Structures are given as C-alpha cells and as structure tokens.
Amino acid sequence: MNRAERAPRRTPGRTVVLKAGREKPMRQRHPWIFSGAIESIGHDVENGAVIDVTSTSGEFVARGMVSLRSQITVRILTFDAAETVDAAFWERRLARAFNARPPGGAARCVNAESDGLPGLVVDRYDGFLVLQASAAGIERHKPEIVAALERVASPRGIYERSDVEGRDKEGLAQVTGLLSGEEPPEYLAIDEASHGAPVTLLVDVRNGQKTGTFLDQAENRRLVTTGAKDGDVLNVFSYAGAFALHAARAGARRIVNVDSSARALELSEQTAAHNGLGGRFEHVRADAFDELRRLREAGDRFDLVIVDPPKLARSGAHVDRAARAYKDLARVAMHLTRPGGHLATFSCSGSVSSDLFQKIVWSASLEAARDVQIVRRLGQSSDHPVLLTFPEGEYLKGLLCRVG
Numbered sequence: 001m002n003r004a005e006r007a008p009r010r011t012p013g014r015t016v017v018l019k020a021g022r023e024k025p026m027r028q029r030h031p032w033i034f035s036g037a038i039e040s041i042g043h044d045v046e047n048g049a050v051i052d053v054t055s056t057s058g059e060f061v062a063r064g065m066v067s068l069r070s071q072i073t074v075r076i077l078t079f080d081a082a083e084t085v086d087a088a089f090w091e092r093r094l095a096r097a098f099n100a101r102p103p104g105g106a107a108r109c110v111n112a113e114s115d116g117l118p119g120l121v122v123d124r125y126d127g128f129l130v131l132q133a134s135a136a137g138i139e140r141h142k143p144e145i146v147a148a149l150e151r152v153a154s155p156r157g158i159y160e161r162s163d164v165e166g167r168d169k170e171g172l173a174q175v176t177g178l179l180s181g182e183e184p185p186e187y188l189a190i191d192e193a194s195h196g197a198p199v200t201l202l203v204d205v206r207n208g209q210k211t212g213t214f215l216d217q218a219e220n221r222r223l224v225t226t227g228a229k230d231g232d233v234l235n236v237f238s239y240a241g242a243f244a245l246h247a248a249r250a251g252a253r254r255i256v257n258v259d260s261s262a263r264a265l266e267l268s269e270q271t272a273a274h275n276g277l278g279g280r281f282e283h284v285r286a287d288a289f290d291e292l293r294r295l296r297e298a299g300d301r302f303d304l305v306i307v308d309p310p311k312l313a314r315s316g317a318h319v320d321r322a323a324r325a326y327k328d329l330a331r332v333a334m335h336l337t338r339p340g341g342h343l344a345t346f347s348c349s350g351s352v353s354s355d356l357f358q359k360i361v362w363s364a365s366l367e368a369a370r371d372v373q374i375v376r377r378l379g380q381s382s383d384h385p386v387l388l389t390f391p392e393g394e395y396l397k398g399l400l401c402r403v404g
C-alpha cells in the first residue's frame with residue numbers, strides 16, 4: 001500500500017472522524033492523534049484549524065488543532081464538548097500555566113502538551129517572554145496567543161524563537177523576531193540559586209540555544225555540583241558554562257569547559273567574568289568525543305565529570321546509533337573520573353527511555369571495568385512538568401553516579 005492509499009479520506013464538512021475502535025487513546029486523554037487512526041478529514045478543514053474529532057458513529061471525542069502535513073494529525077486542546085476554543089480559551093489556559101509557576105525569575109511558563117497547549121513553549125527571562133511555536137495550529141492562532149500573553153503576563157516584550165526542529169513537518173518555515181513590545185537586549189541577566197551566592201547567567205534569547213539557555217537543567221546544576229569543593233571538574237558539551245559556574249560557587253579548584261562552538265565558549269568566558277570567576281575556567285574548543293579521548297590518553301583525571309550532550313536520537317529510527325554514542329561518552333568519562341569521584345551523564349533524547357539510558361550507562365561501566373553506583377536520578381526542572389497522560393513529555397533524564 002502506498003502513502004496516498006494510507007492517507008485519511010477527505011469528506012465534506014469540518015470534522016475529523018476516527019477509524020472504528022481507535023478512540024482508546026482519546027479516552028485515556030492522550031493529546032495526539034496520528035494519521036493512521038483517522039478515517040476521514042473534512043474537505044473544508046484548513047491546516048492549523050480547530051476541529052472536532054468524532055467516532056464513526058458521530059459521537060464527540062475531542063476538539064483540537066489539525067496538522068495536515070504531519071503524522072501527528074490532531075493535537076488535542078480539550079475533551080470537553082462544551083469548551084469553545086476562542087480568545088477566552090487561550091487566556092484561560094495561559095493564565096493557568098503561568099499561575100502554576102512562582103512569580104518572577106526565569107522559568108518555563110508554558111510547557112506545551114503538559115500545560116494543555118500542544119506545540120507551544122513560553123519561557124520567561126527578566127520580564128521578557130520567548131515564544132516557540134512548533135505546530136501548525138499554534139502558528140495559525142499566534143496573534144490570539146500573543147494578545148493573551150500580554151493580558152496574562154504584561155511582559156516588557158515577546159520575542160519569537162520558532163527556529164525549532166519539526167516545523168518543516170508541519171509545513172512551517174523557521175521564524176524568529178519580535179512579536180510585541182520591546183526588543184530584548186543582546187544578553188539578559190538571570191540569577192540562579194547556587195552554593196552560597198547565586199550565579200548570574202547571560203542569556204542570548206535572539207541567537208542562543210533553545211529559547212536562550214537550558215532552563216530544564218536549572219535544578220540539576222546545583223544538585224550535580226554540590227560536592228565539587230576543592231575538586232577538578234570537567235564540563236563536556238558546556239555551552240555557556242552554567243554547570244561550571246555552579247561548580248565554581250561550590251569551590252572547585254579547576255574547571256575545564258569543552259564545546260565545539262566558539263560562540264558558546266565566548267559567552268561562557270563573558271558569563272564567568274560577569275560573576276567574578278574569570279580566572280577559574282579553562283575553555284577548550286574541540287569535538288567532545290575527540291577531546292575526551294585526548295584527555296584520557298594524556299592521563300588527566302577529574303573529581304566530577306559532567307556530560308550533557310545535545311539530542312542524539314532525533315526519532316526512534318536513531319535510537320541504536322544514539323545508544324552507541326551515549327555508551328561511548330559514558331565509558332570514556334568513567335575512565336576520566338578519579339576513584340570515588342562523580343559522573344553526571346544526561347540524555348535529552350525523548351526516544352531514549354530512562355530504563356534504556358540506565359542500561360546504556362551500566363554497559364559502559366562493564367566496558368570501563370569500574371564499579372559505578374547511582375547516587376541520584378535526575379530529570380527536567382519542576383517548571384517543565386510532565387502530564388501523566390503524556391509520558392512523552394519526560395524527555396530529559398540523567399544519572400549522578402559515584403565511580404569506584
């Protein structure tokens with residue numbers, strides 16, 4: 001059967017009809033409907049439009065946004081037939097999400113599906129909001145969402161960073177730029193609680209990673225570096241050196257940041273100087289895999305090794321290759337860890353489960369011939385909640401290990 005034959009039929013009207021017997025995930029309140037579960041889509045349905053989903057018998061199942069070019073064809077907004085998706089809906093959902101976060105400070109204020117707003121991320125930095133739209137429905141309703149954000153949060157400005165993976169699958173171009181209010185400065189300064197005095201991160205919302213920095217690691221940065229006093233620390237895939245700043249605050253004597261990006265290392269140097277820690281770091285521009293091997297061959301050893309790579313599995317098809325890379329990183333990192341020292345290793349690949357990641361690290365320990373204990377399991381910060389009916393939202397997993 002070719003792809004055209006598998007595609008849902010187009011029928012009159014503005015409704016998506018499920019195939020018989022495919023309502024179970026909806027009854028369990030999962031927010032995605034895949035194309036294979038759909039019997040037909042109305043001819044009048046436009047990409048990104050809000051539509052009703054029904055069973056073959058015409059019974060209401062859910063209301064959501066349609067993505068005609070994506071395998072995830074419908075993203076659910078509500079399972080309540082009486083709930084209308086209008087301007088008041090967006091304001092209500094956004095207010096609920098913002099009210100669930102502590103006021104002020106840097107935070108993820110809207111976490112997509114887990115906050116009932118699939119395809120939408122909103123992060124807050126120093127009075128500015130950064131919006132990221134990854135679904136056709138959010139793109140279509142962006143003016144309403146921006147207006148609702150202005151009413152809910154009264155930001156100094158709203159900046160868009162919709163240069164995100166997956167927009168091409170929605171038929172959307174990469175987009176960045178000012179949506180409302182003031183243009184953010186080159187860097188925004190945000191404070192994070194650390195060991196004693198806080199650390200200040202310089203966030204580049206216009207060109208930095210994600211929406212400017214990695215808010216999902218904010219709580220882990222302090223946890224991982226708690227025992228860094230008087231130790232040597234290796235921070236691999238360091239980006240702007242946030243883990244290193246916390247290690248310095250904890251009293252580390254030597255900190256080595258490794259990243260392949262000259263821009264990231266420059267930002268790390270600026271951030272260290274801003275915190276009065278400029279003389280504490282070594283910055284190495286290199287491929288992480290190559291530099292780990294070079295350090296091992298040089299006989300260098302560290303009391304704390306932090307390995308926080310970018311997403312290595314873009315989809316389920318890439319899991320095997322990613323697993324080999326994660327194991328390689330963990331194995332060499334264990335070689336670089338002094339006996340009794342600690343390794344913090346992470347995966348942000350949603351396709352790599354927590355169980356699989358632990359097995360990968362276990363396999364690495366066997367190949368490294370080291371006794372490794374899990375001291376703490378790590379995940380995304382609490383402002384990145386995970387909806388129980390959407391386990392896919394739990395993408396970040398990490399292990400803080402003691403290496404014998």
